Amino acid sequence: MLEVGAAVPTIPVRNDTGESVSLAAFTGQRVIVFFYPKSDTPACTAEACEFRDDLGAFSDLGVTVVGVSPDPVKAQAKFKAKFSLPYMLLADEDHALAEAFGVWGLKKFMGREYMGVARTTFIVEADGTVGHVFEGVTAKGHARQVLDYLRS
Secondary structure, eight states, X not given: OOOTTOBOOOOOEEETTSOEEOGGGGTTXXXXXXXXXXXXXXXXXXXXXXXXXXXXXXHHTXXXXXXXXXXXXXXXXXXHHHTTOOSEEEEOTTOHHHHHHTOEEEEEETTEXXXXXXXXXXXXXXXXXXXXXXXXXXXXXXXXXXXXXXXX
16 A cells, blocks of 8 residues: 555546546645545445535645546446536546555455455645555545544
8 A cells, every 4th residue: 555655656547527537637736535445335425425515625725535436437427426526536447546556455245355445545745645544444424534634
């Protein structure tokens, strides 16, 4: 997993409208990049909607919010529209970005093992380096946790 001070990968992926985007496009801005396992599932929806609901507070702090999952563009677009998410979602279909951040790996659920995204949030500083990492994120209440960190 990327650690504080590491340069953020600039692997291009498609966003929810199908455009190719790299995190390098956000250089000069502070960005929250939150990785979530799957669009339109209960926990991921709760997390995404909390970031939506607190977007004004993040904007007041000069912080941009970006969500990333391995879902295809069409699923990201549908998720964004269904829940009126006002920030960019990235479709990391081949999980290259998740791998580069170190959040793609073996997961266990109900006795089953599979590869997937570990719910993790990175604060990316304006210079393109990692400023903070939230590992083992609990979806509910996470946006507020990030806001509290940014305000401290």
